[in-house]
Every structure is written in structure tokens, then in C-alpha cells.
Amino acid sequence: MFRNPFSDKELSRRIAAVRGEMAARGLDLAVFSAPESVFYLTGLDHWGYFAPHHLIVPAEGELVLVTRQMERVTIENQVRNARFSGHSDSVTPASHLARELGNLTGKRVGFETASSGFTFAAGKELTVMLGGSAWSDISDLTDALRLVKSPEEQALMRAAAKASDAGTMAAIAAIRDGAREADVAAECTAAMIRAGSNPPGFGPFIRPDHRIAEEHTTWGNGTYKDGGRVMLELAGCVSRYHAPMGRLIHLGHIRDEDAAMAEIAKRAFEASLQGLRPGRRARDVYADWQAVVDDAGMPHYRRHHCGYLVGLGFPPSWTGGNKVTGLRHDSDLEIREGMSFHLLSWFTETGRGDFFVSNCALLGPNGPELLTTAPMGPTVL
Numbered sequence: 001m002f003r004n005p006f007s008d009k010e011l012s013r014r015i016a017a018v019r020g021e022m023a024a025r026g027l028d029l030a031v032f033s034a035p036e037s038v039f040y041l042t043g044l045d046h047w048g049y050f051a052p053h054h055l056i057v058p059a060e061g062e063l064v065l066v067t068r069q070m071e072r073v074t075i076e077n078q079v080r081n082a083r084f085s086g087h088s089d090s091v092t093p094a095s096h097l098a099r100e101l102g103n104l105t106g107k108r109v110g111f112e113t114a115s116s117g118f119t120f121a122a123g124k125e126l127t128v129m130l131g132g133s134a135w136s137d138i139s140d141l142t143d144a145l146r147l148v149k150s151p152e153e154q155a156l157m158r159a160a161a162k163a164s165d166a167g168t169m170a171a172i173a174a175i176r177d178g179a180r181e182a183d184v185a186a187e188c189t190a191a192m193i194r195a196g197s198n199p200p201g202f203g204p205f206i207r208p209d210h211r212i213a214e215e216h217t218t219w220g221n222g223t224y225k226d227g228g229r230v231m232l233e234l235a236g237c238v239s240r241y242h243a244p245m246g247r248l249i250h251l252g253h254i255r256d257e258d259a260a261m262a263e264i265a266k267r268a269f270e271a272s273l274q275g276l277r278p279g280r281r282a283r284d285v286y287a288d289w290q291a292v293v294d295d296a297g298m299p300h301y302r303r304h305h306c307g308y309l310v311g312l313g314f315p316p317s318w319t320g321g322n323k324v325t326g327l328r329h330d331s332d333l334e335i336r337e338g339m340s341f342h343l344l345s346w347f348t349e350t351g352r353g354d355f356f357v358s359n360c361a362l363l364g365p366n367g368p369e370l371l372t373t374a375p376m377g378p379t380v381l
Helices: 008-025 035-042 069-078 091-101 120-130 141-146 152-172 181-194 256-273 282-295
Strands: 029-032 055-059 065-069 083-087 108-113 134-137 205-208 229-238 241-250 307-309 340-345 355-364 369-371
Touching: 008 035, 008 055, 008 141, 029 035, 029 091, 029 141, 035 055, 035 141, 065 069, 065 091, 069 083, 083 091, 091 120, 134 307, 152 181, 152 229, 152 241, 152 355, 181 205, 181 229, 229 355, 241 340, 256 282, 256 340, 256 355, 256 369
Parallel strands: 029 108, 065 083, 108 134
Antiparallel strands: 029 055, 055 065, 205 229, 229 241, 241 355, 307 340, 340 355, 355 369
């Protein structure tokens, strides 16, 4: 979160792909507002995205990045392919954007509206200031382009995975009877940073036994005790690319039913991993996972997905925006080489035991590759 991680060749390839899609949609101009999109197209990596950023991409010619004037130095240091247009805090971002866009009469314009950087209030203001120009919603445009990772992106994913493994192993080493939740989280975070991680989009999620079923909460002010369990789910992050993973740790002993569920979970995980093949659909991968569950005598047990695509992400998530592209039972998303996934085999509140394991995987030319490699368990401390 201090430098542009991409080569000029990589950025030019992305801009060309965006312009190709704009041409296919009949657009003269595109305005991107999601932090992930602005970063993907310019390499700007900072925490200033809490305020609106708008990247203007014309069909040809100069790109323009519109945001607060105070970000000038950071943008001059990081952005090489767009002109900076800064505004003071005395004006609204939408009004400055409208002035930069100018007269749009007769132009076909696309706005990335489904993002944290484009509010309802900004949309209303732009509608008044720009008049009746023909607008299109392009919220899906860079999402689709970002699904397949380039070699530069894959290198960042691998670096993030090393940090994820380091954080997981440090957390496991710190968990013991009487250990404070905060100390375990501190050791985990410190290990990830020392292994090269930048601040992740969110987490780490480290939860005690009685809060395992909570999806997005993290450490508290308690202590761990023998006989309990600890949920770990975290992601190292390098230049905004994340490699999530998760483990369920047992203190003192593991119940027989949990040990049995661990074997089911690992078999289901392996089925989904091996199901990642080009040309298949997301629903096929979920079916591979569910088939193991069904064969284990639990046809009633269902999850909303068995994983999701992952990579580039800004706070408050590591999923790449405000939605999740999941490996769901009803998704027809085509699996392609270069996609990266957070694969989850999650079994809680089954009535037959609990277990959880997840890893980051990349679909390469020789098949699926696990990027995170810490032991899958069961781990009993």
C-alpha cells in the first residue's frame, strides 16, 4: 500500500481490454468509481478510497483521475497513465466530476454505479448537472475482466499466500490453555506483516468456540481453554491481492464426531479442488463438493457456496467489492484458467460434528494449484 505494483505493459493491456468492451457496448466514455476498478486500471494503492475516486476512460486519448486535491502527492508518486484532477473539500466530488466531463451531448456514457464510490446522492447531482445524457450501467465491466489473473497478478497471489501461511502457523503456535484472544491475534498479524503482507481487506477472523458460527466477527477479550476450539480465517495481502485460508483448531482433545467430520470435510475439499477444470461451470464444482456430503449420509446439509473467486480487494472485504462471486449450486459461471478461488469445506451445526478447512487455489495450465499449504488438520494442541 505504497507503490504501483504493475508494469506499463500490464496497465496498457487492461486499458485496451476496457476500451474493447466499451466499443462492444457502444460507449464513447466510461467512468469508474469502485476502488478495485481504479486500482486495476491505474495501480493507485492507498487508503484514500474512503472518499470518491472517479476514473474517466474515453474511447481514445487521456485518462483522467478525479478525487480530492490532498491526494496529489500520492497520485503523482503512483499513477503514470492518468492525469490528476483534484478538487477541494469546498465542492462536491460529483460537481467536480461533471465539470471535468464537460458537454456530453450526443455521447454515450457508462457509469460504474454499484460501488461505494458512487452514491445515490452523487447520481442525483450528476443527473441535474449533466442533463439528459444517455447513461449505461457498467458495474460489471471490470468485474468480468478481473476474474482471470495475469502472470503479474498470480505472482502477487503467491506472495500473499506465503503471508497467509505464516499468519496461520503463528496463530496456531500461540493458541494454548489460558492464551488471550488478543495475543493470538497479535502474533498472527505480526507474522503476516513480517512475511510481506500489507493490511488486508478485512480480518483476521479469529473466534472462540461459542462464536464459531458467526461469519464475520473476530477476536474478543477472552482467553482460550482446554477442551475448546478456535476458528481461524485470514488472508495475507500483497499489493491488494489476497490469499484467504481457514482452519479449526482443537485444544486438549478432539471429539470423535469432529474427527470423523474432519475426514468428510477434507474429502469434500479435495473433490471441489479437483473439480476446477477449464470449461466447467461453478455449479459443477459445487455439485462435486455436495456429492461427498450426500455420500456421507448428510443430503440435508447445504451451504450457500463451497468457495468463491478471490484476488484483488479493498476494505471492507477481500472478495473484490460489495458482492461475492461464489461457487454456488445455481451459478453458470464458466471456470477458466487463471482464476483463483477461496475454497471452503465448512461443517458447523451439522448435528454430527464440526470441522472447517479452507485454502486459496489457482487454476493453472497444469490444473489446480493450492497456494496456501499449512497442514489441513485436524490440529489438536
